Amino acid sequence: MRTRPSLVPLAAAATTALAIGALAVPATAAGPAGGPRGEHSHGGSHGHGHGQKHAELRFSTFNASLNRLTAGELVSDLSSPDDPQAAAVAETIQRTDPDVLLINEFDYVEGGVAAELFRENYLEVGHNGAAPVDYPYYFVAPVNTGVPSGLDLDNSGTVEGGNDAYGFGTFPGQYGMIVYSKYPIASDDVRTFQDFLWKDMPGALLPDDPATPAPRDWYSPAELDVFRLSSKSHWDVPIRVPGREPVHFLVSHPTPPTFDGTEDRNGTRNHDEIRFWADYVSGGRQAGYIYDDEGRRGGLERHRHFVIAGDQNADPYDGDSVDEAINQLLDHPRVQDPHPTSTGAVEQARLQAGANLTHTGPDAEDTADFDDVVGRGPGNLRADYVLPSRTLQVRGAGVYWLPTSDPLFSRLVGVYPFPASDHRLVWVDVRLRGPHRR
Numbered sequence: 001m002r003t004r005p006s007l008v009p010l011a012a013a014a015t016t017a018l019a020i021g022a023l024a025v026p027a028t029a030a031g032p033a034g035g036p037r038g039e040h041s042h043g044g045s046h047g048h049g050h051g052q053k054h055a056e057l058r059f060s061t062f063n064a065s066l067n068r069l070t071a072g073e074l075v076s077d078l079s080s081p082d083d084p085q086a087a088a089v090a091e092t093i094q095r096t097d098p099d100v101l102l103i104n105e106f107d108y109v110e111g112g113v114a115a116e117l118f119r120e121n122y123l124e125v126g127h128n129g130a131a132p133v134d135y136p137y138y139f140v141a142p143v144n145t146g147v148p149s150g151l152d153l154d155n156s157g158t159v160e161g162g163n164d165a166y167g168f169g170t171f172p173g174q175y176g177m178i179v180y181s182k183y184p185i186a187s188d189d190v191r192t193f194q195d196f197l198w199k200d201m202p203g204a205l206l207p208d209d210p211a212t213p214a215p216r217d218w219y220s221p222a223e224l225d226v227f228r229l230s231s232k233s234h235w236d237v238p239i240r241v242p243g244r245e246p247v248h249f250l251v252s253h254p255t256p257p258t259f260d261g262t263e264d265r266n267g268t269r270n271h272d273e274i275r276f277w278a279d280y281v282s283g284g285r286q287a288g289y290i291y292d293d294e295g296r297r298g299g300l301e302r303h304r305h306f307v308i309a310g311d312q313n314a315d316p317y318d319g320d321s322v323d324e325a326i327n328q329l330l331d332h333p334r335v336q337d338p339h340p341t342s343t344g345a346v347e348q349a350r351l352q353a354g355a356n357l358t359h360t361g362p363d364a365e366d367t368a369d370f371d372d373v374v375g376r377g378p379g380n381l382r383a384d385y386v387l388p389s390r391t392l393q394v395r396g397a398g399v400y401w402l403p404t405s406d407p408l409f410s411r412l413v414g415v416y417p418f419p420a421s422d423h424r425l426v427w428v429d430v431r432l433r434g435p436h437r438r
């Protein structure tokens with residue numbers, strides 16, 4: 001374990017304090033007093049910053065399975081510090097110590113109630129010798145999962161249940177997401193894309209009902225008039241790093257490309273949910289069709305720093321996603337892929353065998369431990385991504401998939417049924433150059 005030198009000059013810290021006072025915090029965000037910390041240590045291999053010339057940040061994504069079966073259950077579980085799964089998730093976060101973290105599958109609760117309970121009762125409490133971790137800032141907002149559409153979206157003949165919601169879920173907010181940050185969030189500049197309509201994406205892969213001759217008609221015109229592209233939401237959350245240009249944390253959780261029929265309505269939606277960020281970071285005309293929930297049009301300006309994060313539910317080689325779905329990001333000229341790996345994924349692919357034996361993608365890059373029985377599950381996949389813009393210098397990357405020989409394996413990683421999640425935390429360290437670099 002290495003200690004990272006302080007990243008924040010004193011003068012910049014003072015600026016930060018002013019910025020906190022200026023935060024017009026919407027109901028969806030919170031920013032109590034307290035700037036970025038000074039020194040802290042990281043669990044993984046980690047480069048050093050260089051005094052005050054560079055800032056180095058660890059960005060992470062973690063599908064933490066902090067979703068529950070009913071509304072209110074997550075708040076109930078997080079209200080006391082003794083939920084073993086939440087504790088394993090928190091310890092995983094503490095041992096990897098991200099500066100900016102997206103958690104997928106964290107039920108949305110109004111007023112940040114679940115966000116604050118998890119922070120106070122789990123993240124700020126050390127687990128099994130891991131140091132507590134402090135996130136003075138978070139952003140959370142409503143999602144489409146579990147919100148009834150009132151339409152028969154799965155063409156079952158009745159309007160009911162998770163498949164007829166705007167995104168699959170059995171109550172509003174199930175499988176939501178949250179961003180935690182050690183650095184201030186530019187709350188006024190956050191953009192959300194919960195309401196963006198799929199039909200408004202040019203060339204959308206609208207699914208076809210194979211039983212009719214008309215093309216792309218799985219959804220009726222009336223359904224397409226309200227059908228939202230994002231199965232949860234897409235958020236552009238700008239992170240303020242003192243003395244640097246902000247880093248736009250672009251987060252989402254595209255729907256799994258499964259649980260459908262030959263029309264592949266979820267596979268095509270997954271593809272276009274991923275395409276949304278590809279177009280967004282292209283900017284200019286390519287992003288001209290995009291509008292946010294406040295009606296502002298367009299994508300990201302050129303030369304902006306960004307980090308795309310989330311469970312994209314798409315592996316570049318294996319699994320059920322539409323071919324090329326994730327390559328829209330991996331091959332994007334403004335995006336770099338640090339190829340995070342682990343030794344645990346290699347070991348589990350060998351031990352679990354089954355579908356893993358026919359995979360063409362590298363086992364070392366897997367991030368999710370799915371069912372391996374051939375014909376029943378896809379095997380282990382690369383599903384979770386942290387993809388920085390080419391404006392950022394990558395200093396390191398990894399997947400927190402420990403090998404069985406690690407004493408923490410059974411408590412934090414394990415095998416099905418998992419102690420924390422079927423997904424692994426992915427981290428990427430990036431360096432932001434100082435403003436006066438020659």
Ligand SMILES: [Ca+2]
Pocket residue numbers: 151152153154155156157158159160163164
């Ligand atoms: Ca239905």
Ligand SMILES: [Ca+2]
Pocket residue numbers: 208209210211212213214215216217218
């Ligand atoms: Ca048709």
Ligand SMILES: [Ca+2]
Pocket residue numbers: 352369370371372379380
């Ligand atoms: Ca597996």
Ligand SMILES: [Ca+2]
Pocket residue numbers: 318349356359361362363366379380381382
């Ligand atoms: Ca694999």
